[in-house]
Amino acid sequence: MSLRTPADRYRMIRLIRGFEELALELVASGDIVGGTHPYIGQEAVAVGVCSALRPEDRLTSTHRGHGHVLAKGADPARLLAELTGREGGLNRGRGGSMHAADLSLGILGANGIVGAGAPIAVGAAWAAQLAGEPRVVVSFFGDGALNQGVLLESFNLAAMWQVPVVFVCENNGYATTLPAAVAVAGSALGRAEAFGIPAVAVDGMDTEAVREAALAAVDRARSGGGPEFLECSTYRFEGHHTMERRIKLDYRPAEEIASWRERDPLARAAALVGDTTAIDAEVAEQLYQAREFALASPAPDPAGACDHLYASGLRPRAGAVA
Amino acid sequence: MSWLSYTKALNRALADALAEDPSVCLFGEDIGAGLAGPTLGLQKRFGTSRVVDTPLSEQGFTGVAVGAALAGLRPVIEFQIPALLFLVFEQLVNQAHKFSLMTGGQASVPLTCLVPGSGSRDGWAGQHSDHPYGLFAHMGVKTVVPATPTDAYGLLRSAIADPDPVVVFAPAAALGVREDVTGPLPAIPLGQARIHRPGTDVTVVAVGHLVHEALAVARELTEQGISVEVLDPRTLYPFDWDSLGASLEKTGRLVVIDDSNRSCGIGAEILATAAEQYRLTAPPRRITRPDGAVLPFARELDRALQPSGDQLRHAVHAVLKH
Numbered sequence: 056m057s058l059r060t061p062a063d064r065y066r067m068i069r070l071i072r073g074f075e076e077l078a079l080e081l082v083a084s085g086d087i088v089g090g091t092h093p094y095i096g097q098e099a100v101a102v103g104v105c106s107a108l109r110p111e112d113r114l115t116s117t118h119r120g121h122g123h124v125l126a127k128g129a130d131p132a133r134l135l136a137e138l139t140g141r142e143g144g145l146n147r148g149r150g151g152s153m154h155a156a157d158l159s160l161g162i163l164g165a166n167g168i169v170g171a172g173a174p175i176a177v178g179a180a181w182a183a184q185l186a187g188e189p190r191v192v193v194s195f196f197g198d199g200a201l202n203q204g205v206l207l208e209s210f211n212l213a214a215m216w217q218v219p220v221v222f223v224c225e226n227n228g229y230a231t232t233l234p235a236a237v238a239v240a241g242s243a244l245g246r247a248e249a250f251g252i253p254a255v256a257v258d259g260m261d262t263e264a265v266r267e268a269a270l271a272a273v274d275r276a277r278s279g280g281g282p283e284f285l286e287c288s289t290y291r292f293e294g295h296h297t298m299e300r301r302i303k304l305d306y307r308p309a310e311e312i313a314s315w316r317e318r319d320p321l322a323r324a325a326a327l328v329g330d331t332t333a334i335d336a337e338v339a340e341q342l343y344q345a346r347e348f349a350l351a352s353p354a355p356d357p358a359g360a361c362d363h364l365y366a367s368g369l370r371p372r373a374g375a376v377a
Numbered sequence: 378m379s380w381l382s383y384t385k386a387l388n389r390a391l392a393d394a395l396a397e398d399p400s401v402c403l404f405g406e407d408i409g410a411g412l413a414g415p416t417l418g419l420q421k422r423f424g425t426s427r428v429v430d431t432p433l434s435e436q437g438f439t440g441v442a443v444g445a446a447l448a449g450l451r452p453v454i455e456f457q458i459p460a461l462l463f464l465v466f467e468q469l470v471n472q473a474h475k476f477s478l479m480t481g482g483q484a485s486v487p488l489t490c491l492v493p494g495s496g497s498r499d500g501w502a503g504q505h506s507d508h509p510y511g512l513f514a515h516m517g518v519k520t521v522v523p524a525t526p527t528d529a530y531g532l533l534r535s536a537i538a539d540p541d542p543v544v545v546f547a548p549a550a551a552l553g554v555r556e557d558v559t560g561p562l563p564a565i566p567l568g569q570a571r572i573h574r575p576g577t578d579v580t581v582v583a584v585g586h587l588v589h590e591a592l593a594v595a596r597e598l599t600e601q602g603i604s605v606e607v608l609d610p611r612t613l614y615p616f617d618w619d620s621l622g623a624s625l626e627k628t629g630r631l632v633v634i635d636d637s638n639r640s641c642g643i644g645a646e647i648l649a650t651a652a653e654q655y656r657l658t659a660p661p662r663r664i665t666r667p668d669g670a671v672l673p674f675a676r677e678l679d680r681a682l683q684p685s686g687d688q689l690r691h692a693v694h695a696v697l698k699h
Contacts, residue, residue, distance in 0.1 A: 113448070147481030154479040163447055164480065171472055174437050178444020178452075185402070185426055185450070192444075205468075208437025215432070364517070366477045366485030366540035369568075369615055371517060376653060 056128055058106035061327040062334065064262050067105075068098040068324045069331070069338045071122045074131055075293075077342055078121070078138060078152075082297045086350065087138045091152045094122035096292035099320035100225050101126040103265025104193055104285075107273045113161035113179050114193040115172030118153050119225075119291070120165030123195050129157045131341060135349035143352030149363060161190075169230075170196055170203030173222065177209045180218035180276075191219045191276045199230030201239050201246060210250040210282075217281035221272045222247065224286045225259060231295045232306040247284035259287030260318040263327070290315035381558045383551055386526035387415035387493060389562070390533040391453065395423045398451060401537060402427045404438050405455035413457050413493045414552075435461050439468040439490075446486045447476070451537055454488070458505045459495040459546070462512075470516045473542040485540040491533065495522075495546040496586070496636055497683060499676055506672040506679070508585075508637040510546050514614035515641065519543040519567060521612050524588035526556045528611055531565030539567060548636070550586035570617035572624070576606035579693050580624040582633045582647055583609055587684060591634055594689045605693060613643050618650060625651060629658035630696040634684050639665040659699030662692040 058064050075095045081087040094101070101122035108114070108127070116123040124134055129145060137144030138152050145157050156164035163179060166172045176194035183190040200206050201224065213220050224243050228235055247254035253275075257268045265287055272283035292312065294300065325331050361371055381389075394401045403416060409430040411417030420428040431438040435456070442452040456462060462469070473486040496508040513520045519541055523529040529547060536543035573588060574595050583591035588609045595605035608624050610616055625631060631651050635644035644663035651661055664684040666672075672679050 115444075145481070146479060146483065149481040150479040156480045156483060158447075158480065158483040163444070164476070164484075166472075168467060168471060171440065171467070174440020174468070175444035175447065175472070177437075178441035178446075179448040180444075181441060182445040182448035182450050205436040205440060208434035209440065211432060212434060212437050212441060362478075363480075363482035364478045365519075366482070366487075369519075369541075371615075372618075 058102060058126070061324065064102050064106055064266070065324040065328045065331060066334045066338060067102045067126055068262065068321050069335060070131060070341065071098045071101065071125050072321055073338055073342045074125060074135070074345070075121060077135070077346060079297065081139065088140065089151060090297035091121070091138065092119040092296050093291065093293035094119050096315065096319070097225055097227060097259065097289045098122055099262040099265050099324070100223065100259045100287045100289055103262045104223055104269040106266045107269035108191065108193065111161065112191045112193070113163055114195065115163045115176040116165040116195050117172065117197060118165060118167055118169070119197070120155060121152070124155050124157065124162055124165065127162050128160045129162060132345040132348035135345045136352045139349045140354065141349060141352035142355045143348065148355045170200035170206040172196060173200070173206045173209035174212070176220050177213045177218055180213070180220040181216060184218050189277050191221060191273050193221045193223055195223050195225060197230065198224065198226040198228065198235040198239060198243065201243055207246065210247060210252060213282040214250040214252050217279070219276035220282045221269065221276055222282060222284045224284065225289050226286055227289050227291045229295070229307070232304060243286045244284070252282050252284050254284040254286065257285050257287045259289030260320050260323065262320055262324050292316060379558055381526045381556050383526045383529050383547065383554050384414035384493065386530040387491065387533055387547060388417055390530045391415055391419060392422065394534060394537045395419065395427060400449060401451045401453065402429065402445065403453050403455065404429050404431050404442050406431055406433060406457060408455050413455060415491065415493050416455060435464045436468055439465040440472065442488055443468055443473045443486055446473070446488045447484055451487045453537060454490050456490060456492050457494065459492050459507050459509055460504050462490070462492065462509055462544070469542060469544070470518060474516065474518050477541065486542050487540050488542045489536045490542070490544045491547065492545065493547045494549040494552065496548045496550060497672055497679055498549045499679065500674065502674040503671050508546070508548070510544070510613055511637050511641065511643045513544050514643055517614065519612070520546070520614040521567065522546045522548065522585040523611060524551055524585055524609050525554055527558060527562055528565060528571070530562045532567065532611060534564040535567050538564065543567070546585065548585035551589070554589065565611070567612045568615040568617055569611065570620035571609045571611055572606060572620070573609055574605065574607040576604040576628065578604045578628060579630040579632060579696055580606045580608055580628045581689065581693065582621065582631070583607060584613070584635045584643065587634045587636055590686050591689060594686050594693070598690070598693060603693065603697065621647070621651065622655060625655045625657065629656065631657060631661040632689065632692045632696055633661070633663040634689050635663065635665050636684055637666060638668060638670050640668040659696040662696055664688045664692055
């Protein structure tokens with residue numbers, strides 16, 4: 056799906072928002088087990104950044120990855136089928152929410168370990184550089200990853216080797232429940248600047264502002280200018296994980312949540328489009344179809360629980376001997 | 378005919394892989410200079426873009442290699458000391474190894490890790506002397522421990538060609554082994570044991586450099602009329618259970634000699650499988666380092682914790698009493 060026009064971008068934000076709301080419903084109904092990390096509120100980042108990418112570009116994502124995966128073009132029906140653990144899912148039900156991937160679209164996976172995608176992105180960018188391919192790789196991560204050593208190692212390697220990677224920090228203010236204010240010494244921008252990586256602060260609630268910054272960073276990376284770092288200030292309207300719908304926590308003041316909701320990226324994107332009725336109806340239909348597909352897709356056969364454990368086809372010994 | 382050292386065999390395997398396949402590349406510390414031996418001269422021959430000297434950022438460059446593998450390359454990483462594997466357990470086990478299953482077979486990670494100097498070297502003390510192959514076998518990562526130069530060459534070639542991550546442990550105590558070889562060396566498939574010496578009374582499974590100790594003991598016991606079969610698994614995961622079974626059908630007696638920690642070690646797995654599946658004439662024995670051993674510095678203390686020929690001789694006599 057193209058993200059070239061404001062209407063395209065509104066449509067994608069609407070899709071991600073609707074998808075995440077549908078996922079909340081399916082978590083509540085028990086159709087999605089294990090819960091999800093809702094992306095609601097942060098859509099402008101995924102859509103703004105991915106609107107600057109080409110189909111051959113790649114990305115690494117996070118535990119809160121549905122927005123990135125959809126914005127890079129994954130089929131919402133197959134993503135939802137992945138969340139419901141079905142054979143028709145992107146990963147045949149073997150990965151779930153935290154590992155959703157579509158390699159054919161350059162989506163190298165959501166990831167369950169904070170910061171783990173960064174060196175993988177640098178490696179994919181290094182490979183593109185070695186092959187002389189004009190591909191860019193985006194590494195999404197949150198403010199929690201700013202304190203992972205491997206992220207800083209990745210900054211160093213990317214800067215030393217001048218690989219075409221764009222680091223996108225989605226600073227939503229909290230690493231699970233820990234405020235960035237009491238976790239991050241110095242600053243996010245300062246971390247990148249220390250490695251000689253150009254660093255830009257962006258309003259992560261404004262799709263167009265994110266897009267503009269991403270276009271500049273991606274173009275520069277593609278033309279051999281090396282890595283860049285974007286800090287997108289954003290906010291998740293939901294809890295860290297859907298379990299917070301059951302366990303009420305009070306680590307975020309109600310006024311804070313309310314004030315960020317006033318900057319909802321969906322409303323801001325809609326304002327650029329005018330009448331969104333037709334798009335909204337199309338997205339609603341798309342999500343209806345996605346739901347139908349996800350719930351009709353067969354559950355995997357338990358006999359296939361070790362399928363794909365090895366790319367070579369090696370089968371492990373069973374856990375019990377008959 | 379030429380006189381091939383173990384280290385030279387590794388060097389030749391890397392050079393041949395680089396020459397034959399443009400997707401093969403090397404990462405590691407001091408590999409340009411060839412400090413550890415196996416990479417000597419390779420940067421001069423293949424260039425700095427394929428033989429990449431990395432900063433001291435093990436987690437970073439291991440993640441980079443995972444990303445490069447996802448992008449279609451076949452990276453090999455040299456780790457100078459085995460303890461570095463502890464730093465990158467996350468990247469190797471939690472990322473590289475799990476990608477195939479988690480993506481439902483979309484991704485493969487053809488990554489090889491080479492540790493030229495695993496286990497004890499005199500005087501390298503607590504943090505440089507482990508032999509952690511059991512950890513990788515336990516997690517299901519393909520794990521290889523060659524005992525001879527021709528096996529080192531052939532197994533490293535197969536590891537690099539394999540579509541899954543493989544860790545190749547070259548025991549420090551085997552690096553001095555030399556062999557007469559003629560003509561080109563063959564690749565040796567993963568997962569195939571080697572009977573170094575046929576015998577009928579006792580099966581001795583020896584891992585890595587201890588194959589040579591076991592052969593010495595077997596030769597000596599011949600004079601006492603004892604026929605020892607020496608089985609070198611070569612690959613610890615996947616283990617060649619069929620070859621072990623065929624040997625035990627013949628001998629009914631088993632001793633394992635394994636230079637790693639006792640509890641949850643590969644020796645334990647071999648004994649458990651033998652006890653579960655075969656009719657043994659005598660309770661099996663294993664000779665290992667102590668539970669949870671940390672090798673002390675002083676040579677007398679270091680040697681005191683490693684398996685010895687004397688212990689093997691006693692164990693063979695013990696299983697023959699039944």
